[in-house]
Amino acid sequence: AQSVTQPDIHITVSEGASLELRCNYSYGATPYLFWYVQSPGQGLQLLLKYFSGDTLVQGIKGFEAEFKRSQSSFNLRKPSVHWSDAAEYFCAVAGGGSNYKLTFGKGTLLTVNP
Amino acid sequence: NAGVTQTPKFRVLKTGQSMTLLCAQDMNHEYMYWYRQDPGMGLRLIHYSVGEGTTAKGEVPDGYNVSRLKKQNFLLGLESAAPSQTSVYFCASSPIGGKEGANVLTFGAGSRLTVL
Numbered sequence: 001a002q003s004v005t006q007p008d009i010h011i012t013v014s015e016g017a018s019l020e021l022r023c024n025y026s027y028g029a030t031p032y033l034f035w036y037v038q039s040p041g042q043g044l045q046l047l048l049k050y051f052s053g054d055t056l057v058q059g060i061k062g063f064e065a066e067f068k069r070s071q072s073s074f075n076l077r078k079p080s081v082h083w084s085d086a087a088e089y090f091c092a093v094a095g096g097g098s099n100y101k102l103t104f105g106k107g108t109l110l111t112v113n114p
Numbered sequence: 115n116a117g118v119t120q121t122p123k124f125r126v127l128k129t130g131q132s133m134t135l136l137c138a139q140d141m142n143h144e145y146m147y148w149y150r151q152d153p154g155m156g157l158r159l160i161h162y163s164v165g166e167g168t169t170a171k172g173e174v175p176d177g178y179n180v181s182r183l184k185k186q187n188f189l190l191g192l193e194s195a196a197p198s199q200t201s202v203y204f205c206a207s208s209p210i211g212g213k214e215g216a217n218v219l220t221f222g223a224g225s226r227l228t229v230l
Contacts, residue, residue, distance in 0.1 A: 105156055107156050
């Protein structure tokens with residue numbers, strides 16, 4: 001069965017600092033990987049996705065993520081965090097093809113200090 | 115284009131009462147899902163549907179029933195609500211087929227349910 005681990009429950013960074021949110025997945029074949037963001041009281045919005053090809057993917061709001069098969073990781077990065085990035089971030093994995101169901105990690109809450 | 119709409123947004127129930135959450139999507143998506151979100155647990159799949167007239171169990175289906183009588187609607191029912199079902203419920207939908215289609219979910223804004 002597929003699974004996702006987000007090791008950091010809560011991260012605090014200063015505005016303008018760089019950010020890296022960790023995600024490790026478990027899946028037998030090449031996975032489809034996603035990052036979603038959830039602002040307080042809102043639904044989830046897709047930040048970026050990886051299906052195949054270039055292992056460095058660009059998303060919205062200046063985020064990027066890198067797929068590393070050898071480490072079973074898909075970490076999310078942003079070079080300079082803005083106060084509006086404060087939210088909860090979820091990594092998710094799907095098997096692709098007929099295995100279209102997403103399995104989510106438990107989330108990482110990002111706090112941004114001024 | 116409204117996307118995915120959930121009603122109601124908030125609801126308070128007493129233990130043993132029943133209710134139905136409605137999800138409607140206007141994107142002609144084939145697949146629809148119901149998730150619940152609890153603090154520290156992420157999102158867990160309750161039930162899902164791969165097309166009109168079909169439903170299937172997800173990770174945490176007990177205590178819930180679903181129906182997909184029309185392609186655009188996916189209903190989640192609680193026949194006898196329990197305090198353990200206090201949660202935020204999210205509906206999502208995704209298009210059919212293609213490696214870059216079926217897994218990209220569009221979410222509703224959520225329905226907060228409290229069972230006393």
